[in-house]
Amino acid sequence: xxxxxxxxxxxxxxxxxxxxxxxxxxxxxxxxxxxxxxxxxxxxxxxxxxxxxxxxxxxxxxxxxxxxxxxxxxxxxxxxxxxxxxxxxxxxxxxxxxxxxxxxxxxxxxxxxxxxxxxxxxxxxxxxxxxxxxxxxxxxxxxxxxxxxxxxxxxxxxxxxxxxxxxxxxxxxxxxxxxxxxxxxxxxxxxxxxxxxxxxxxxxxxxxxxxxxxxxxxxxxxxxxxxxxxxxxxxxxxxxxxxxxxxxxxxxxxxxxxxxxxxxxxxxxxxxxxxxxxxxxxxxxxxxxxxxxxxxxxxxxxxxxxxxxxxxxxxxxxx
Amino acid sequence: xxxxxxxxxxxxxxxxxxxxxxxxxxxxxxxxxxxxxxxxxxxxxxxxxxxxxxxxxxxxxxxxxxxxxxxxxxxxxxxxxxxxxxxxxxxxxxxxxxxxxxxxxxxxxxxxxx
Numbered sequence: 136x137x138x139x140x141x142x143x144x145x146x147x148x149x150x151x152x153x154x155x156x157x158x159x160x161x162x163x164x165x166x167x168x169x170x171x172x173x174x175x176x177x178x179x180x181x182x183x184x185x186x187x188x189x190x191x192x193x194x195x196x197x198x199x200x201x202x203x204x205x206x207x208x209x210x211x212x213x214x215x216x217x218x219x220x221x222x223x224x225x226x227x228x229x230x231x232x233x234x235x236x237x238x239x240x241x242x243x244x245x246x247x248x249x250x251x252x253x254x255x256x257x258x259x260x261x262x263x264x265x266x267x268x269x270x271x272x273x274x275x276x277x278x279x280x281x282x283x284x285x286x287x288x289x290x291x292x293x294x295x296x297x298x299x300x301x302x303x304x305x306x307x308x309x310x311x312x313x314x315x316x317x318x319x320x321x322x323x324x325x326x327x328x329x330x331x332x333x334x335x336x337x338x339x340x341x342x343x344x345x346x347x348x349x350x351x352x353x354x355x356x357x358x359x360x361x362x363x364x365x366x367x368x369x370x371x372x373x374x375x376x377x378x379x380x381x382x383x384x385x386x387x388x389x390x391x392x393x394x395x396x397x398x399x400x401x402x403x404x405x406x407x408x409x410x411x412x413x414x415x416x417x418x419x420x421x422x423x424x425x426x427x428x429x430x431x432x433x434x435x436x437x438x439x440x441x442x443x444x445x446x447x448x449x450x451x452x453x454x
Numbered sequence: 455x456x457x458x459x460x461x462x463x464x465x466x467x468x469x470x471x472x473x474x475x476x477x478x479x480x481x482x483x484x485x486x487x488x489x490x491x492x493x494x495x496x497x498x499x500x501x502x503x504x505x506x507x508x509x510x511x512x513x514x515x516x517x518x519x520x521x522x523x524x525x526x527x528x529x530x531x532x533x534x535x536x537x538x539x540x541x542x543x544x545x546x547x548x549x550x551x552x553x554x555x556x557x558x559x560x561x562x563x564x565x566x567x568x
Contacts, residue, residue, distance in 0.1 A: 333511055350517065361488075416487055420486070
Protein backbone atom coordinates (compact mmCIF):
# COMPACT_ATOMS: atom_id res chain seq x y z
CA UNK A 136 0.00 0.00 0.00
CA UNK A 137 2.85 2.29 0.90
CA UNK A 138 4.43 1.47 -2.41
CA UNK A 139 1.22 2.24 -4.35
CA UNK A 140 0.62 5.62 -2.80
CA UNK A 141 4.26 6.40 -3.30
CA UNK A 142 3.99 5.55 -6.99
CA UNK A 143 0.97 7.79 -7.30
CA UNK A 144 2.68 10.71 -5.64
CA UNK A 145 5.81 10.34 -7.68
CA UNK A 146 3.70 10.27 -10.83
CA UNK A 147 1.99 13.53 -9.97
CA UNK A 148 5.22 15.26 -9.18
CA UNK A 149 7.43 13.93 -11.91
CA UNK A 150 6.84 16.65 -14.46
CA UNK A 151 7.59 19.42 -11.97
CA UNK A 152 10.77 17.82 -10.82
CA UNK A 153 12.16 16.18 -13.90
CA UNK A 154 15.15 18.56 -13.96
CA UNK A 155 16.51 16.95 -10.79
CA UNK A 156 19.48 14.69 -11.54
CA UNK A 157 20.65 11.49 -9.88
CA UNK A 158 23.73 13.00 -8.23
CA UNK A 159 21.41 15.23 -6.17
CA UNK A 160 19.11 12.49 -4.91
CA UNK A 161 21.39 9.51 -4.52
CA UNK A 162 22.51 8.24 -1.15
CA UNK A 163 26.29 8.47 -1.06
CA UNK A 164 26.65 6.27 2.01
CA UNK A 165 26.38 2.95 0.23
CA UNK A 166 26.65 -0.33 2.12
CA UNK A 167 28.94 -2.20 -0.22
CA UNK A 168 31.18 -5.25 -0.09
CA UNK A 169 34.21 -6.79 -1.75
CA UNK A 170 33.83 -9.97 -3.80
CA UNK A 171 36.09 -12.04 -1.55
CA UNK A 172 33.59 -11.79 1.31
CA UNK A 173 31.07 -14.62 1.71
CA UNK A 174 27.38 -14.75 0.87
CA UNK A 175 26.80 -15.28 4.58
CA UNK A 176 28.48 -11.96 5.36
CA UNK A 177 26.37 -10.25 2.69
CA UNK A 178 23.27 -11.75 4.28
CA UNK A 179 24.34 -10.49 7.72
CA UNK A 180 24.96 -6.99 6.38
CA UNK A 181 21.51 -6.98 4.77
CA UNK A 182 19.88 -8.24 7.94
CA UNK A 183 21.60 -5.83 10.28
CA UNK A 184 21.23 -2.83 7.99
CA UNK A 185 17.72 -3.76 6.83
CA UNK A 186 18.62 -3.39 3.17
CA UNK A 187 17.54 -5.53 0.25
CA UNK A 188 20.67 -5.46 -1.89
CA UNK A 189 24.42 -4.98 -1.59
CA UNK A 190 26.55 -3.65 -4.46
CA UNK A 191 29.83 -5.54 -4.88
CA UNK A 192 32.98 -3.62 -5.81
CA UNK A 193 36.62 -4.40 -6.56
CA UNK A 194 39.62 -2.79 -4.85
CA UNK A 195 39.28 0.42 -6.87
CA UNK A 196 35.58 0.74 -6.05
CA UNK A 197 34.47 -0.38 -9.51
CA UNK A 198 31.02 -2.00 -9.50
CA UNK A 199 31.22 -5.66 -10.49
CA UNK A 200 27.92 -7.05 -9.25
CA UNK A 201 25.12 -7.01 -6.72
CA UNK A 202 23.81 -9.43 -4.12
CA UNK A 203 20.03 -9.29 -3.78
CA UNK A 204 17.70 -11.07 -1.37
CA UNK A 205 16.92 -13.45 -4.21
CA UNK A 206 20.61 -14.35 -4.54
CA UNK A 207 20.68 -15.04 -0.80
CA UNK A 208 17.61 -17.31 -1.00
CA UNK A 209 19.18 -19.25 -3.86
CA UNK A 210 22.43 -19.57 -1.90
CA UNK A 211 20.52 -20.86 1.14
CA UNK A 212 18.65 -23.41 -0.98
CA UNK A 213 21.80 -24.61 -2.73
CA UNK A 214 23.81 -24.56 0.49
CA UNK A 215 26.35 -22.19 -1.04
CA UNK A 216 25.84 -19.51 1.59
CA UNK A 217 29.38 -19.95 2.97
CA UNK A 218 30.92 -19.46 -0.51
CA UNK A 219 32.62 -16.30 -1.70
CA UNK A 220 30.26 -13.71 -3.14
CA UNK A 221 32.04 -13.64 -6.50
CA UNK A 222 30.53 -16.83 -7.89
CA UNK A 223 26.93 -16.22 -6.74
CA UNK A 224 26.29 -12.52 -7.19
CA UNK A 225 24.15 -11.00 -9.96
CA UNK A 226 26.67 -9.79 -12.51
CA UNK A 227 24.34 -7.91 -14.84
CA UNK A 228 23.33 -4.88 -12.82
CA UNK A 229 21.09 -2.09 -14.04
CA UNK A 230 22.77 1.16 -13.01
CA UNK A 231 22.17 4.89 -13.12
CA UNK A 232 24.56 7.62 -14.13
CA UNK A 233 24.99 10.65 -11.84
CA UNK A 234 23.75 12.92 -14.65
CA UNK A 235 20.55 11.01 -15.42
CA UNK A 236 17.38 12.97 -14.70
CA UNK A 237 14.50 12.02 -12.42
CA UNK A 238 12.19 11.21 -15.31
CA UNK A 239 14.58 8.52 -16.53
CA UNK A 240 15.05 7.15 -12.99
CA UNK A 241 11.31 6.72 -12.56
CA UNK A 242 11.08 4.98 -15.93
CA UNK A 243 13.71 2.51 -14.81
CA UNK A 244 11.80 1.82 -11.59
CA UNK A 245 8.78 1.05 -13.77
CA UNK A 246 10.63 -1.11 -16.27
CA UNK A 247 12.67 -3.25 -13.90
CA UNK A 248 11.43 -5.13 -10.84
CA UNK A 249 14.26 -3.81 -8.66
CA UNK A 250 14.04 -1.79 -5.49
CA UNK A 251 17.31 0.02 -5.92
CA UNK A 252 19.80 1.12 -8.56
CA UNK A 253 23.51 1.62 -7.93
CA UNK A 254 24.91 4.86 -9.34
CA UNK A 255 28.19 4.57 -11.27
CA UNK A 256 30.44 6.95 -13.19
CA UNK A 257 31.45 6.35 -16.80
CA UNK A 258 34.40 4.38 -15.45
CA UNK A 259 31.91 2.20 -13.50
CA UNK A 260 33.03 3.57 -10.14
CA UNK A 261 30.31 3.20 -7.50
CA UNK A 262 29.33 6.62 -6.16
CA UNK A 263 25.85 6.12 -4.71
CA UNK A 264 22.57 4.26 -4.64
CA UNK A 265 18.98 5.32 -5.34
CA UNK A 266 15.85 3.76 -3.83
CA UNK A 267 12.25 4.92 -4.21
CA UNK A 268 12.54 6.48 -0.78
CA UNK A 269 15.47 8.60 -1.95
CA UNK A 270 13.33 9.89 -4.81
CA UNK A 271 10.53 10.86 -2.48
CA UNK A 272 12.84 12.39 0.07
CA UNK A 273 14.58 14.56 -2.47
CA UNK A 274 11.25 15.86 -3.71
CA UNK A 275 10.12 16.70 -0.19
CA UNK A 276 13.45 18.37 0.53
CA UNK A 277 12.97 20.52 -2.57
CA UNK A 278 9.68 21.73 -1.21
CA UNK A 279 11.19 22.60 2.12
CA UNK A 280 14.20 24.35 0.69
CA UNK A 281 12.08 26.88 -1.11
CA UNK A 282 11.06 28.31 2.24
CA UNK A 283 14.43 28.51 3.89
CA UNK A 284 15.42 32.14 4.19
CA UNK A 285 18.80 32.99 2.76
CA UNK A 286 20.08 34.65 5.89
CA UNK A 287 19.17 31.75 8.11
CA UNK A 288 20.93 29.38 5.81
CA UNK A 289 24.13 31.36 5.86
CA UNK A 290 24.10 31.46 9.64
CA UNK A 291 23.65 27.72 9.91
CA UNK A 292 26.48 27.12 7.50
CA UNK A 293 28.82 29.44 9.39
CA UNK A 294 28.04 27.68 12.63
CA UNK A 295 28.76 24.36 11.01
CA UNK A 296 32.21 25.47 9.86
CA UNK A 297 33.00 26.76 13.32
CA UNK A 298 32.10 23.41 14.89
CA UNK A 299 34.16 21.59 12.33
CA UNK A 300 37.37 23.47 12.96
CA UNK A 301 37.24 24.52 16.60
CA UNK A 302 37.94 22.45 19.66
CA UNK A 303 34.70 22.02 21.59
CA UNK A 304 36.52 21.97 24.91
CA UNK A 305 39.22 24.61 24.69
CA UNK A 306 38.06 26.63 21.69
CA UNK A 307 41.43 26.33 19.95
CA UNK A 308 41.50 25.68 16.25
CA UNK A 309 42.28 22.07 15.49
CA UNK A 310 43.49 21.17 12.04
CA UNK A 311 42.40 17.70 11.06
CA UNK A 312 45.06 17.55 8.38
CA UNK A 313 47.62 17.86 11.17
CA UNK A 314 46.22 15.11 13.38
CA UNK A 315 48.82 12.65 14.66
CA UNK A 316 46.41 9.79 14.06
CA UNK A 317 43.41 9.51 11.77
CA UNK A 318 41.25 6.49 11.06
CA UNK A 319 38.28 6.12 8.71
CA UNK A 320 35.57 4.06 10.39
CA UNK A 321 34.03 1.41 8.15
CA UNK A 322 30.42 1.51 9.22
CA UNK A 323 29.29 -1.23 6.83
CA UNK A 324 30.93 -4.09 8.71
CA UNK A 325 29.97 -4.69 12.33
CA UNK A 326 32.78 -7.24 12.57
CA UNK A 327 35.32 -4.48 12.03
CA UNK A 328 34.02 -2.32 14.90
CA UNK A 329 36.92 -1.69 17.26
CA UNK A 330 39.67 -1.93 14.64
CA UNK A 331 40.37 1.80 14.78
CA UNK A 332 40.55 1.81 18.57
CA UNK A 333 42.93 -1.17 18.55
CA UNK A 334 45.15 0.64 16.03
CA UNK A 335 45.05 3.79 18.13
CA UNK A 336 46.14 1.80 21.17
CA UNK A 337 49.25 0.35 19.56
CA UNK A 338 50.03 3.72 17.98
CA UNK A 339 49.79 5.52 21.32
CA UNK A 340 51.70 2.86 23.27
CA UNK A 341 54.65 3.37 20.97
CA UNK A 342 54.35 7.13 20.73
CA UNK A 343 53.83 8.11 24.35
CA UNK A 344 55.25 5.11 26.19
CA UNK A 345 52.43 5.08 28.73
CA UNK A 346 50.43 1.86 28.35
CA UNK A 347 47.85 2.75 30.96
CA UNK A 348 47.02 6.06 29.34
CA UNK A 349 47.02 4.43 25.90
CA UNK A 350 44.52 1.89 27.13
CA UNK A 351 42.32 4.50 28.77
CA UNK A 352 42.20 6.47 25.53
CA UNK A 353 41.53 3.45 23.34
CA UNK A 354 38.66 2.29 25.57
CA UNK A 355 36.91 5.60 24.92
CA UNK A 356 37.77 5.46 21.22
CA UNK A 357 36.36 1.91 21.05
CA UNK A 358 33.03 2.99 22.49
CA UNK A 359 32.80 5.96 20.15
CA UNK A 360 33.77 3.83 17.16
CA UNK A 361 31.18 1.18 17.97
CA UNK A 362 28.57 3.94 18.24
CA UNK A 363 29.43 5.17 14.75
CA UNK A 364 29.15 1.65 13.33
CA UNK A 365 25.94 0.73 15.10
CA UNK A 366 24.00 3.97 15.20
CA UNK A 367 25.17 6.53 12.68
CA UNK A 368 24.65 4.87 9.26
CA UNK A 369 27.48 7.06 8.04
CA UNK A 370 31.21 7.05 7.76
CA UNK A 371 33.14 8.45 10.67
CA UNK A 372 36.63 9.47 11.67
CA UNK A 373 38.82 9.01 14.71
CA UNK A 374 41.35 11.82 15.13
CA UNK A 375 44.03 12.09 17.77
CA UNK A 376 46.37 14.97 18.51
CA UNK A 377 49.29 14.53 20.87
CA UNK A 378 50.48 17.64 22.70
CA UNK A 379 53.06 18.02 25.39
CA UNK A 380 50.70 17.84 28.34
CA UNK A 381 47.42 16.76 26.81
CA UNK A 382 46.06 14.26 24.31
CA UNK A 383 42.96 15.19 22.37
CA UNK A 384 40.70 12.62 20.72
CA UNK A 385 37.81 13.44 18.45
CA UNK A 386 35.37 11.03 16.86
CA UNK A 387 32.88 12.38 14.39
CA UNK A 388 30.30 11.19 11.91
CA UNK A 389 27.70 12.78 9.71
CA UNK A 390 24.93 10.31 10.37
CA UNK A 391 21.66 10.11 12.23
CA UNK A 392 22.76 11.96 15.33
CA UNK A 393 21.57 11.61 18.92
CA UNK A 394 18.09 12.90 19.63
CA UNK A 395 18.56 13.33 23.36
CA UNK A 396 22.19 13.56 24.46
CA UNK A 397 21.27 13.77 28.14
CA UNK A 398 19.42 10.47 27.98
CA UNK A 399 22.22 8.85 25.98
CA UNK A 400 24.65 9.73 28.77
CA UNK A 401 22.60 7.74 31.27
CA UNK A 402 23.96 4.34 32.14
CA UNK A 403 21.85 1.56 30.69
CA UNK A 404 19.98 3.72 28.20
CA UNK A 405 20.20 2.31 24.70
CA UNK A 406 18.47 2.67 21.35
CA UNK A 407 20.23 -0.34 19.82
CA UNK A 408 17.84 -2.80 18.17
CA UNK A 409 17.55 -6.39 19.45
CA UNK A 410 19.63 -8.01 16.72
CA UNK A 411 22.54 -5.71 17.65
CA UNK A 412 22.09 -6.32 21.36
CA UNK A 413 22.27 -10.07 20.79
CA UNK A 414 25.89 -9.51 19.78
CA UNK A 415 26.62 -7.92 23.13
CA UNK A 416 26.48 -4.32 21.95
CA UNK A 417 24.01 -1.75 23.14
CA UNK A 418 24.57 -2.18 26.86
CA UNK A 419 23.87 1.52 27.28
CA UNK A 420 27.39 2.03 28.61
CA UNK A 421 29.13 3.56 25.62
CA UNK A 422 28.94 7.24 26.49
CA UNK A 423 29.14 6.54 30.27
CA UNK A 424 32.41 4.63 29.68
CA UNK A 425 33.74 7.52 27.61
CA UNK A 426 32.93 9.95 30.38
CA UNK A 427 34.44 7.68 33.00
CA UNK A 428 37.77 7.15 31.25
CA UNK A 429 38.34 10.64 29.82
CA UNK A 430 39.37 13.70 31.80
CA UNK A 431 37.04 16.01 29.91
CA UNK A 432 34.39 15.18 27.37
CA UNK A 433 31.99 17.11 25.17
CA UNK A 434 29.31 15.49 23.02
CA UNK A 435 27.59 17.50 20.38
CA UNK A 436 24.77 16.24 18.29
CA UNK A 437 21.43 16.94 16.78
CA UNK A 438 19.08 14.47 15.15
CA UNK A 439 20.09 14.06 11.52
CA UNK A 440 23.29 16.06 11.83
CA UNK A 441 25.83 13.56 13.06
CA UNK A 442 27.75 13.33 16.29
CA UNK A 443 31.00 14.89 17.44
CA UNK A 444 32.62 13.54 20.59
CA UNK A 445 35.72 15.29 21.83
CA UNK A 446 37.77 14.11 24.78
CA UNK A 447 40.86 15.33 26.55
CA UNK A 448 43.35 13.27 28.52
CA UNK A 449 46.01 14.84 30.74
CA UNK A 450 49.36 13.16 30.32
CA UNK A 451 50.35 13.40 33.96
CA UNK A 452 46.92 12.67 35.39
CA UNK A 453 45.98 9.60 37.39
CA UNK A 454 43.50 6.99 36.27
CA UNK B 455 47.67 -19.19 38.09
CA UNK B 456 49.36 -20.06 34.82
CA UNK B 457 47.11 -20.57 31.81
CA UNK B 458 48.59 -24.07 31.43
CA UNK B 459 47.28 -25.10 34.86
CA UNK B 460 43.88 -23.56 34.23
CA UNK B 461 43.45 -25.65 31.09
CA UNK B 462 44.62 -28.86 32.77
CA UNK B 463 42.65 -28.55 35.97
CA UNK B 464 39.30 -27.19 34.82
CA UNK B 465 38.27 -29.41 31.91
CA UNK B 466 38.63 -26.75 29.26
CA UNK B 467 39.17 -27.35 25.60
CA UNK B 468 41.96 -25.46 23.92
CA UNK B 469 40.80 -23.66 20.78
CA UNK B 470 43.80 -21.42 20.30
CA UNK B 471 46.57 -20.90 22.82
CA UNK B 472 49.24 -18.33 22.39
CA UNK B 473 51.30 -18.52 25.56
CA UNK B 474 50.44 -21.12 28.16
CA UNK B 475 53.02 -19.82 30.60
CA UNK B 476 51.22 -16.48 30.94
CA UNK B 477 50.02 -15.72 34.47
CA UNK B 478 46.33 -15.03 34.91
CA UNK B 479 45.80 -12.93 37.99
CA UNK B 480 42.13 -12.05 37.87
CA UNK B 481 38.91 -12.67 36.00
CA UNK B 482 35.70 -11.17 34.75
CA UNK B 483 32.40 -12.48 33.50
CA UNK B 484 29.93 -10.70 31.25
CA UNK B 485 28.26 -10.75 27.85
CA UNK B 486 27.85 -7.02 27.35
CA UNK B 487 30.93 -5.77 25.57
CA UNK B 488 30.90 -2.27 27.06
CA UNK B 489 30.53 -3.68 30.56
CA UNK B 490 33.63 -5.82 30.08
CA UNK B 491 35.40 -2.92 28.39
CA UNK B 492 34.66 -0.67 31.33
CA UNK B 493 35.32 -3.05 34.20
CA UNK B 494 37.53 -6.07 33.46
CA UNK B 495 40.81 -6.14 35.46
CA UNK B 496 44.27 -6.51 33.86
CA UNK B 497 45.60 -9.97 32.98
CA UNK B 498 42.14 -11.46 33.27
CA UNK B 499 40.45 -14.53 32.01
CA UNK B 500 37.06 -13.54 30.58
CA UNK B 501 34.15 -15.96 30.95
CA UNK B 502 31.38 -15.27 28.41
CA UNK B 503 28.90 -16.64 25.88
CA UNK B 504 29.77 -14.09 23.17
CA UNK B 505 31.72 -15.74 20.38
CA UNK B 506 31.81 -13.26 17.51
CA UNK B 507 34.90 -11.41 16.39
CA UNK B 508 34.36 -8.20 18.35
CA UNK B 509 35.32 -9.92 21.60
CA UNK B 510 38.92 -9.91 20.36
CA UNK B 511 38.91 -6.12 20.02
CA UNK B 512 37.59 -5.83 23.58
CA UNK B 513 40.12 -8.33 24.94
CA UNK B 514 43.10 -6.75 23.24
CA UNK B 515 42.23 -3.20 24.27
CA UNK B 516 41.46 -4.31 27.83
CA UNK B 517 44.55 -6.57 28.15
CA UNK B 518 42.52 -9.70 28.71
CA UNK B 519 44.75 -12.74 28.21
CA UNK B 520 42.25 -15.52 27.62
CA UNK B 521 38.58 -15.94 26.79
CA UNK B 522 36.53 -18.92 27.99
CA UNK B 523 33.42 -19.53 25.91
CA UNK B 524 30.76 -21.39 27.91
CA UNK B 525 27.90 -23.79 27.18
CA UNK B 526 29.84 -25.72 24.55
CA UNK B 527 29.40 -22.86 22.09
CA UNK B 528 31.81 -22.50 19.18
CA UNK B 529 33.97 -19.51 18.33
CA UNK B 530 33.41 -17.98 14.88
CA UNK B 531 36.18 -18.68 12.37
CA UNK B 532 37.02 -15.00 12.11
CA UNK B 533 37.29 -14.79 15.89
CA UNK B 534 39.96 -17.51 15.93
CA UNK B 535 41.88 -15.81 13.12
CA UNK B 536 41.82 -12.45 14.94
CA UNK B 537 42.81 -14.11 18.23
CA UNK B 538 45.94 -15.40 16.51
CA UNK B 539 46.76 -11.91 15.25
CA UNK B 540 46.28 -10.35 18.66
CA UNK B 541 47.77 -13.07 20.88
CA UNK B 542 44.59 -13.78 22.81
CA UNK B 543 44.04 -17.37 23.96
CA UNK B 544 40.67 -19.01 23.33
CA UNK B 545 39.25 -21.81 25.47
CA UNK B 546 35.92 -23.53 25.37
CA UNK B 547 33.94 -24.93 28.28
CA UNK B 548 31.10 -27.41 28.18
CA UNK B 549 29.73 -25.92 31.39
CA UNK B 550 27.74 -22.76 31.91
CA UNK B 551 29.32 -19.59 33.26
CA UNK B 552 28.58 -20.29 36.90
CA UNK B 553 29.91 -23.85 36.79
CA UNK B 554 32.97 -22.79 34.80
CA UNK B 555 33.94 -20.25 37.44
CA UNK B 556 33.14 -22.78 40.18
CA UNK B 557 35.56 -25.21 38.51
CA UNK B 558 38.23 -22.52 38.43
CA UNK B 559 37.72 -21.94 42.16
CA UNK B 560 37.92 -25.67 42.90
CA UNK B 561 41.14 -25.91 40.93
CA UNK B 562 42.69 -23.37 43.27
CA UNK B 563 42.40 -20.25 41.10
CA UNK B 564 43.13 -17.17 43.13
CA UNK B 565 42.67 -13.49 42.48
CA UNK B 566 46.24 -12.42 42.98
CA UNK B 567 46.35 -8.76 42.07
CA UNK B 568 45.38 -5.90 44.39
